[in-house]
Amino acid sequence: MRLVDFFKKPLVILFCMFWLGACNSQNTETGKPQKSPEKKIGVLLISHGSHSESWRNTLFEVENNVRNKILGNGKVSGTKSAFMEYTEPSIATRLKEFDREGYSDVIIVPLLLTVSTHSFDDIPTIIGLKENPESIEILKLEKIERYAPQADVHIAPLLDFSEILPKNMVRRVRELSKKPEDEGLVLIGYGSEPYEREWTKLFNKTAEHVKEQTGIDEYAVGWCGHIVRYAPDSTTVAIRRILEKKSTAIVIPALVALDENFQIRIIGDGIEKIGDHKTRVRYKPDAILPDPDIEQWIVDIAKQYSNTILNEKTN
Numbered sequence: 001m002r003l004v005d006f007f008k009k010p011l012v013i014l015f016c017m018f019w020l021g022a023c024n025s026q027n028t029e030t031g032k033p034q035k036s037p038e039k040k041i042g043v044l045l046i047s048h049g050s051h052s053e054s055w056r057n058t059l060f061e062v063e064n065n066v067r068n069k070i071l072g073n074g075k076v077s078g079t080k081s082a083f084m085e086y087t088e089p090s091i092a093t094r095l096k097e098f099d100r101e102g103y104s105d106v107i108i109v110p111l112l113l114t115v116s117t118h119s120f121d122d123i124p125t126i127i128g129l130k131e132n133p134e135s136i137e138i139l140k141l142e143k144i145e146r147y148a149p150q151a152d153v154h155i156a157p158l159l160d161f162s163e164i165l166p167k168n169m170v171r172r173v174r175e176l177s178k179k180p181e182d183e184g185l186v187l188i189g190y191g192s193e194p195y196e197r198e199w200t201k202l203f204n205k206t207a208e209h210v211k212e213q214t215g216i217d218e219y220a221v222g223w224c225g226h227i228v229r230y231a232p233d234s235t236t237v238a239i240r241r242i243l244e245k246k247s248t249a250i251v252i253p254a255l256v257a258l259d260e261n262f263q264i265r266i267i268g269d270g271i272e273k274i275g276d277h278k279t280r281v282r283y284k285p286d287a288i289l290p291d292p293d294i295e296q297w298i299v300d301i302a303k304q305y306s307n308t309i310l311n312e313k314t315n
Helices: 003-026 053-071 091-100 117-126 133-141 161-176 196-214 233-243 260-272 292-309
Strands: 041-047 076-083 105-110 152-155 183-189 219-223 248-253 281-283
Touching (some): 041 292, 053 292, 091 117, 105 292, 161 248, 161 292, 196 219
Parallel strands (some): 105 152, 183 219, 183 248, 248 281
């Protein structure tokens, strides 16, 4: 063996060992280069859902109003809206879209008025974060699809309506008020049997704020949703309670968006049962939305959660 060949072999072996080691450090088990996965973040606005087209359009309009502000920071790549029930796009439909589009994280922003089984049980069960047997059975009966996305899901807290609703109500009451000392306020909400205390507390705080800001010192609360089986009687009773003390009742629907079935049929029918309602009841079939404070909250919560996902400090 020549001397030159003796030195060549160890060099070749050394080179091969170095090359193999380098490849091993750069490859996964599938042979693809390892790198830190890039985050692709989406925001999903979830609301209850309604058969009413005007109700759905209002929620889509909210998304349209906040989209550019949310996407403007460069950390969120897309926004979508979904409805829990009654209509498409459903939560499952939207989460499947996010998965197909390669999103790594989805921030869920519930647009619900206050605490309810929807926020505590239904939404987490729909997206596979909770296995509540009762909720699962109800979802099956209501034909609401469950879907556990590949993307990581982050559920934002409920909007603090205890701060936003009072301001919203003052604005809407002032549009109808003429002589505060002769007027009383009637707040009509959807309601929830398991959380009636929380709803009542929210409405009491709202009415006290209206009193401080407008001088309207009497109020009553009525319900129009499942808690009263969608009957108008609760509205009628609340109005009569005010008219026993004041000459005029101002009726304000504390509902997220305009749904003809609630604002026109249920609340409207309750008002018509008052004999002299045309002269003693003032009512505008409107809703909490649109509201710029709510839109700003959505933008802020999306920024906060996207910063957290990207491990950045919030400003």
